[in-house]
Amino acid sequence: MINGKKGDGMVPAADTSKNSGIPARVWAALIAVCVANVAGHLAVLPSLPAQIPVHWGADGAVNGWGPSWTVAALGFLPLVLLVTFWLVPRIDPKGAAYAKSGRFYLGFVIAFTVFMCGMTWLSELTVWGVVPQTGAVGVIVTTAIGVLFIGMGNYLPRVRQNYTMGVKTPWALADPENWRRTQRFGGKCFVVMGVGFIAFGFMASALPDGAAAAGIAAIALIPMAAMYLYSYLIWRKAGGR
Numbered sequence: 001m002i003n004g005k006k007g008d009g010m011v012p013a014a015d016t017s018k019n020s021g022i023p024a025r026v027w028a029a030l031i032a033v034c035v036a037n038v039a040g041h042l043a044v045l046p047s048l049p050a051q052i053p054v055h056w057g058a059d060g061a062v063n064g065w066g067p068s069w070t071v072a073a074l075g076f077l078p079l080v081l082l083v084t085f086w087l088v089p090r091i092d093p094k095g096a097a098y099a100k101s102g103r104f105y106l107g108f109v110i111a112f113t114v115f116m117c118g119m120t121w122l123s124e125l126t127v128w129g130v131v132p133q134t135g136a137v138g139v140i141v142t143t144a145i146g147v148l149f150i151g152m153g154n155y156l157p158r159v160r161q162n163y164t165m166g167v168k169t170p171w172a173l174a175d176p177e178n179w180r181r182t183q184r185f186g187g188k189c190f191v192v193m194g195v196g197f198i199a200f201g202f203m204a205s206a207l208p209d210g211a212a213a214a215g216i217a218a219i220a221l222i223p224m225a226a227m228y229l230y231s232y233l234i235w236r237k238a239g240g241r
Contacts, residue, residue, distance in 0.1 A: 020089040021099030022106050027086060030113050034079035037117045041075035044124060053126045053133065058212035060138025060205050062126065071123050078116040085109045088164050097160035104155040105165065111151060115144055135205035138212075142201030146194040153190030157183050167227050171235035178238070182231040189223035 048068040055064025089098040089105070098105045119141070125131040131140070159166040161179045166172075167186035172179040196219040204212040 020086065020095075020105055020109075021101070021103075022109060026106065026110070027082075030082055030110065031079070033113065033117060034082055037078055037120065038072075038075040041072050041120065041124075045069065045072050048124065048127060052123045054123060056122075056137045056141075057209040058138070058204060058216055059207060059209050060135040060141075060201075061209075062133045062137075063209070071120070074120045074123075077120060078113055081116060082109070082113055085113075092162055092164050094160075094162040097162040098165070101159045101165075104152075104158050107155060108152060108165075111148055115148060118144070138204045139201045142197045142204070142216075146196070146198035146201070149190045149194030149197065151194075153187040153192075153194060156187035156190055159183055167231070169228050169231035171231045175235070175238070178231060178234050181234055182227065185230045186227045189227050193219055193223050 045068060048071070050068060051065045052068050052071065053062040053064070054066035054070050055062070057063045089095040092098070122131065122137055122140075126133055126137070131137060156166060157180075161173065161176060162168075163173070166179075167182050169178075169182060172182040197216075200215055200219060204215065207215065
């Protein structure tokens with residue numbers, strides 16, 4: 001697309017078909033946060049014991065230990081994910097949808113990046129005694145995930161058709177109206193999942209590890225199944241075969 005006629009000094013308009021809708025300054029700020037996160041992990045690495053907590057069960061208790069360099073490796077994860085978030089809209093055939101989905105993708109990338117940076121510090125915080133080795137991690141993680149899901153649920157109805165974000169059932173991808181209705185229903189399901197995760201986080205420490213894992217799976221899988229079924233029923237009602 002060209003603004004103006006050839007030779008009148010106008011320049012081609014920027015192609016936004018692969019634009020995420022996230023300003024360059026936001027990407028720069030998030031990169032700075034991720035780099036600072038890596039630098040922080042490397043700075044405290046010499047002070048850590050040889051073995052540190054690296055895994056927690058569904059009940060929030062430490063059930064796995066690993067070498068201290070693990071935290072430095074995990075520190076790079078938010079940066080890797082951020083690069084992925086930058087790349088996805090540029091390779092998605094419906095990449096223009098990201099810029100047209102309101103502030104959903106912007107909010108998601110910021111929230112998820114900050115969330116992941118915080119999660120990478122759980123090992124150090126446990127070693128330093130800031131976070132207890134039993135129960136607290138489960139509450140922290142499930143509450144953070146719950147808040148993230150509630151936020152996503154409120155914005156999900158605004159997401160346009162694409163192949164990466166949203167509730168991507170085969171029927172929703174094939175029909176814009178099915179997509180719109182599925183995202184609206186999916187938004188409610190995500191809010192339910194978020195509230196469920198927050199509530200369950202405070203109960204999980206009192207349950208056996210297996211029961212806690214089953215509870216988390218149920219909170220996630222039942223709403224997901226409901227979303228797929230809802231999208232399918234819309235397709236059938238519209239005359240699908």
